[in-house]
Amino acid sequence: MSPQTKISPSEDDLRAALVALKTRYPSLGIVKTHSILLASYPDWTVSEKRTRKVLQSEGLILDTPSPQAADFVYPTSRLIADLDISKWSSKVQVRYYDKRKGKGLVATEDIEEGEAIWKEDPFILAPEWEIYDLQVSSAACGYCSTPLDMSSPLTQPCPASSSSQVHCPIRFCNRLCLSRSAKHHPLLCSSQNPGCIPLLKMIKETQWMALHAFSQCTSRILLSGQRSAEEEDRDWKVVVGLAELGLEERYKYGFRSTGAPEPDRESWKKAHATFLQAFRSPKTPADQKSLAKILKKPVNPVIEKALFDYDPFLKGLGKMSLNLEAHGGLYTLHSHLNHSCTPNVSVRHNDRRTALSRITLIAKRSIVAGEELFVTYVNPEMDVRRRRRELQAWGFGECSCVRCLQEAKHMKPEAEGMDDLAAELKASLGVM
Numbered sequence: 011m012s013p014q015t016k017i018s019p020s021e022d023d024l025r026a027a028l029v030a031l032k033t034r035y036p037s038l039g040i041v042k043t044h045s046i047l048l049a050s051y052p053d054w055t056v057s058e059k060r061t062r063k064v065l066q067s068e069g070l071i072l073d074t075p076s077p078q079a080a081d082f083v084y085p086t087s088r089l090i091a092d093l094d095i096s097k098w099s100s101k102v103q104v105r106y107y108d109k110r111k112g113k114g115l116v117a118t119e120d121i122e123e124g125e126a127i128w129k130e131d132p133f134i135l136a137p138e139w140e141i142y143d144l145q146v147s148s149a150a151c152g153y154c155s156t157p158l159d160m161s162s163p164l165t166q167p168c169p170a171s172s173s174s175q176v177h178c179p180i181r182f183c184n185r186l187c188l189s190r191s192a193k194h195h196p197l198l199c200s201s202q203n204p205g206c207i208p209l210l211k212m213i214k215e216t217q218w219m220a221l222h223a224f225s226q227c228t229s230r231i232l233l234s235g236q237r238s239a240e241e242e243d244r245d246w247k248v249v250v251g252l253a254e255l256g257l258e259e260r261y262k263y264g265f266r267s268t269g270a271p272e273p274d275r276e277s278w279k280k281a282h283a284t285f286l287q288a289f290r291s292p293k294t295p296a297d298q299k300s301l302a303k304i305l306k307k308p309v310n311p312v313i314e315k316a317l318f319d320y321d322p323f324l325k326g327l328g329k330m331s332l333n334l335e336a337h338g339g340l341y342t343l344h345s346h347l348n349h350s351c352t353p354n355v356s357v358r359h360n361d362r363r364t365a366l367s368r369i370t371l372i373a374k375r376s377i378v379a380g381e382e383l384f385v386t387y388v389n390p391e392m393d394v395r396r397r398r399r400e401l402q403a404w405g406f407g408e409c410s411c412v413r414c415l416q417e418a419k420h421m422k423p424e425a426e427g428m429d430d431l432a433a434e435l436k437a438s439l440g441v442m
Contacts, residue, residue, distance in 0.1 A: 016055040021064075024056060028064050032412045035381055036350055040065060042380075083259050084405055085332055087112035090251035090342070092244075098343050099128035102383060112253060114348045114382050121377040127355065128371050132339035133248055134194060134230055135367050136223035136330075141338075145180060146214070152180035152195060153187040156366040170201035177201065196304050197229040197289060203300055205292030209284040218273055221281050223330035223340060228289055228317055236307050246313060248342050253332045255405050256325035282323050290318055332404060339367050349406070350384035351397055351413040357385060394418050 019027070031043055031050070038046070044061040048054065089106055102115045121127060137145065137155045144150035148167075150157045158165050158181060166188045168178040178201040182188040196202045200210065206225075213222045227249060235242035257278060273281070292298045316322045333345045335357060347355065354377050360370045377383065388400040394417040401409050408414075 016053055019051070019054050019056065024054075024060070025064055025067075027051065028061065029412070029416065032065070033352055034354075034375065035378070036352065036384070036412050038381065046378075083255070083262075084110050084407065085112070085253045085255040087253035088251050089113055091247050093247075093251075093342070095343065098130055101127050102343075104346055105382075111348070113346055115343070115346045116382050117377045117379050119379050121373045123373055123375045125373045126370055127373060127383070128343065130341045130343055130369050130371070131365070132335075132367050132369075133245075133342050134223060134226040134340045135338060136219060136226050136334065136340070137338040137367070139217050141366075142214075142222070148179050148181045151183040151187050151366075153182055153191040154365050154367045156183055156363065158183065168195070168199060168201060170196075170199055174201035176204050176207075193233060194226055194229045197232060197301075198225060203288070203297075203304060205294075205297035205301055206288035209288040212281060212284050216273065216277070218277075218281070219334065219338065220327040220330040221285075223334055223338070224323075224326045225285065225288070227326070227330065227340065228285075231313060231317065232289060232305060232309060235310055235313070236305060242310065242313070246310075249329070252329045252340075252345055254325055254329050255332055256321070256328040258321070258324055260328065260405065278324060278327075281327075282320055285323065286318060290314075335369065337367075339369065341369060344369060344371070347383055347385045349387040349401065349409070350411045351386060351388075351390055351394075351409060352411065353384045353386045353390070354381070355383045355385050394421055 027047060027050070028043065031046055032038075035043065035046065040062050041058065043065070044056070044058045047056060047061060086109075089104060093104065095103060101117060101119055101121060103118050104113055105116050106113045131154075135153075135155060136142075137150075141150055141155050144157060145152050145155065148158070149160070152168070164184040166182045166185055168180045168182075169188075171178045178199045180191075180195065180199070182191060198206050198210065200207050209221075209225060212218070213225065231242065231245055231249065234245045261275075287293060289301075292301050317326065330340070334340055335344060337359065344357065354374050356372050356374050358370050358372055359366055359368070361368045371383075387404075387406075388397050390397070392400070394414050398409050398414065401407075
């Protein structure tokens with residue numbers, strides 16, 4: 011039998027095949043895309059030069075940034091030194107791409123659609139406000155955020171409440187969650203550290219998620235230093251490695267969220283003052299004494315400066331906003347994931363009855379070894395204009411993923427001012 015004759019596909023067939031491949035594997039380069047194309051269509055004969063030409067004509071190869079783009083400020087990130095990924099998964103590894111893109115996660119093996127890639131508990135948790143309200147009303151666990159069964163004999167109150175004139179409303183699922191809460195709770199406990207009460211009040215009144223998260227993060231870092239230098243070093247490396255874009259940079263370059271109004275500079279200063287009052291300089295001698303009982307060892311001077319000086323404080327707030335998962339957790343490995351408007355990974359809270367804050371990363375489709383893992387930073391149901399605007403609000407530039415490039419070709423010009431007006435109306439109605 012003679013070997014099957016290969017055919018040269020039509021331009022339309024080749025274009026459709028390459029668009030489908032780039033939609034599925036957006037991070038692959040020309041050579042890898044060409045290789046997968048030939049493997050997927052073994053009866054085709056296509057040169058790499060032709061593949062490149064079609065990809066370029068479809069806008070699926072990113073252009074070299076212009077000199078103006080080089081001056082644009084993007085979030086920065088760095089690798090977390092000595093990070094042991096194996097405690098979460100053997101299926102992924104960290105890769106550093108370049109200064110603009112930073113780091114990401116790639117698959118180390120083929121992953122099937124629907125497969126759990128890893129599970130992860132939060133480094134810190136600043137839950138969405140509905141859950142936070144349950145926590146401060148003693149109806150959800152102060153550690154894992156799982157709603158409490160108040161009839162259960164396993165639930166535990168904050169022990170400090172029984173020996174203090176100031177009540178702490180936080181309760182825990184069981185003794186295990188109570189024990190684990192020692193990593194962050196004491197410095198944010200109104201009974202143990204009354205100096206934190208103005209900070210907690212501001213967090214609740216403003217619903218400023220970044221301030222909430224940075225307070226939790228600061229509490230964890232300071233308390234780890236009280237336990238051991240090794241634990242402090244390990245936790246601090248996680249914080250240092252997070253992607254960063256400070257509040258000042260956002261204002262300087264005009265980045266603005268399309269949702270609710272953001273805190274202004276006056277709010278930044280007030281937040282910094284209450285932050286210092288909670289963690290470093292309480293106003294009254296009694297509150298100072300309470301804080302000294304918790305922080306018996308001196309704070310590492312490098313960490314102290316990085317947490318409490320005003321400019322680093324603003325950068326810390328920016329870090330939280332960039333890295334928090336949608337429901338308010340900060341997760342070490344999850345924070346490495348980059349964005350695509352056609353993500354291949356979804357984040358789920360599957361352990362709702364036992365560990366609500368634990369996330370499970372699920373493959374939305376099959377993923378090949380070497381392919382980058384993506385989540386979406388925005389609502390994928392929005393149109394391309396809205397998705398790009400949401401991403402640009404945090405300095406990510408104009409999204410050039412395959413989906414955006416394709417949809418932008420058919421994008422109609424918007425009436426001047428109408429989209430901003432719609433955003434303002436939705437914000438006023440509490441829709442956004």
